Amino acid sequence: MGTQRDAGPVAAGSAAHANGTRRLLIGGRLVEAERTYPSLNPATGKVIGHAPDAAPAQAEAAVAAARRAFDTTAWPTDVDLRVRCLEQLYDALVEHKEELRELTIADTGSPRIVTHGAGLDEPLEIVRYYAGLLREHSFTEDLGENEVRGRRNRRWVEKEAAGVVAAITAYNYPNQLALAKLAPALAAGCTVVLKGAPDTPLVTLALAELIAEHTDIPAGVVNVLTSAGAATGEVLTTHPDVDVVTFTGSTATGRKIMAAASGTVKRVFLELGGKSAMVVLDDADLDLTAMAAAFTICSHAGQGCAITSRLLVQRGQHDAMVERVAAQLAGVRYGDPRDANTYMGPLISERQREKVDGMVRRAVEGGAKLVTGGEKVDPGFFYTPTLLSGVDPDSEIAQEEVFGPVLAVIPYDDEDDAVRIANNSAYGLSGAVHSASEARAIAVARRIRTGTLSINGGNYFAPDVPFGGFKQSGIGREMGVAGLDEFLERKAFATIVP
Incomplete structure (x- = not known):
């Protein structure tokens, strides 16, 4: 085993405070929380930075911002805007990739070799994949005509954004998990409240900085939270203004989220454990x-x-x-x-x-x-x-x-x-x-x-391959066309043929 040395400096974007504390993204603004908590480098056990411990009230504010952005902006309907913003996000991720690499290594303990694969480099391609898919994806399906009681009907289906998404991630691959939820949700036209894992908050908060500073994503479309406790997550899974919950983590927690979301009959996507x-x-x-x-x-x-x-x-x-x-x-x-x-x-x-x-x-x-x-x-x-x-x-x-x-x-x-x-x-x-x-x-x-x-x-x-499980490993699929479908609703239309 190699000698354990000091973890070194943590890569910090321009939005990080001088003391190493990063900020939440709510309603288009990078904001502080009343309290912070330390993030440890698992290779040394030493503190490498502090993350904001979002209060339930800030989770409420994030949901309200996402709801407002979905209901009042052109984001759900403007495909060209979504393509442009996803491409900007991809460019920003690539430009800051080496900073993100060092931060990922320090925050997660992931070896450098892993960051050149699933830890960082490969997840960035998810964003580019969905930008490309969005350019060619049809949100309308023609069902042709039929005859009912002597009248001809033209029928079709339109796919539209499902609404406000609460995306809750696990600690092991924070870049992969965040982008596999965020990219398809944004491509579909949804707005998002992304909650990073308590054990690896700094990576997710760095993503928030890139979104705020390097993209034209409208205020409130993406909100990013971190918290040390469960109260913030409970707001996201029970809030009536949240339409979809997507969660990656343990099966035990997944069961609790299903139960919590049932009160408002939300759509729930779960990527859970495996053996x-x-x-x-x-x-x-x-x-x-x-x-x-x-x-x-x-x-x-x-x-x-x-x-x-x-x-x-x-x-x-x-x-x-x-x-x-x-x-x-x-x-x-x-x-x-x-x-x-x-x-x-x-x-x-x-x-x-x-x-x-x-x-x-x-x-x-x-x-x-x-x-x-x-x-x-x-x-x-x-x-x-x-x-x-x-x-x-x-x-x-x-x-x-x-x-x-x-x-x-x-x-x-x-x-x-x-x-x-x-x-x-x-x-x-x-x-x-x-x-x-x-x-x-x-x-x-x-x-x-x-x-x-x-x-x-x-x-x-790979970004184009649907990923998910049977039985208690979860519900639904991430990535690929199936991953986009998780964030779309289908609306059927019919009109009389003259």
Whole structure:
């Protein structure tokens, strides 16, 4: 592990105060909150900046601003304005990308290598994708004519903005999660109140600064909040002037949001937890799949909802696969996330590290074998890459989301048993199948009830690919045309043909 040094200065836009405190964006203005709270660098445990702790009254003000902008401005109907503003936002993000990179590394503990992918660079392309899609997307569908009681009717459907959107994000990939909600909502003509995750507020507030200072997005169309507690989020999920809630986070919180939103019958989009399985068929290359399994579980220290945290291996190959994965994990470099050679950074907080460690200890007490890892490393919130073998598919470690670098190896008897174990989960977000035969791998993948699947290492994650899950992994899809549809209402028309 590399030496932990001081985190260094946090990149600050022109709207950040000299003391490092950033501001909320409400009604087109960057404003302060009465209270602030510290944001810690998870690689060092040191404070790197302060975020405004928005009060419920400020959440109310943000909703009112979004409602006013939706009801009184041309934003919902002016497609050209929306295209221009999305292109301006994309240009601003690209221009300030390196500042955002350093801030993302410091605020999230994400290794530099991750920011060159899903941590930063790839999410920026979501904005450009929706600007391009908006240029060519038809908001009208012609249904042709029909005859009813002797009269001809011309029918069509128009798609219009759903209204005010409350977008609530998780801590692990704040750039990806914010832009995957914000870009399609804006493209659809909605107005937005974006609430950043309490653990990684600075990145989301930097986005607010770029919107306020570098785009023509009208006042109130985008509002950005951060808060340390739950009260602000409760305002957003229950407010009668909010039409859509889109949330990424834990399934437990997702259930609460569904219940809260039911009082006003809001449209709710949920991207929740996962316990995805990587199925290694008996003809797969064990060396390649061992490498894939090891480096996937260590990506961003396992803090990804779609990460394959269950490794399903044919019983006769179990020990050979465990040996190979352990060897690969031994080569994973973890430490200072600023170092370009670091592959794995820390967990987000000591609270999360305690949760991960507790689950590992309970797994061992329940009969799983700790092959490697299971250790805390200081300073910061590091946890060593961890491998558990001989895991019971019904145990806690195989059923509950860990959100840490912990891989559970589960033996199966035959192909049908592998599919049964893969589907033995309340979740259904992602998964992977490896086989020497692509046709065989695809056939097995089609039997697994998840929203996304990788075949022999294929990468499905891109702005034009819908992302979301089955079962308790959520409702709806982000990105792609499906992501735009989440923020549109359909209105049917009919007129008499003369």
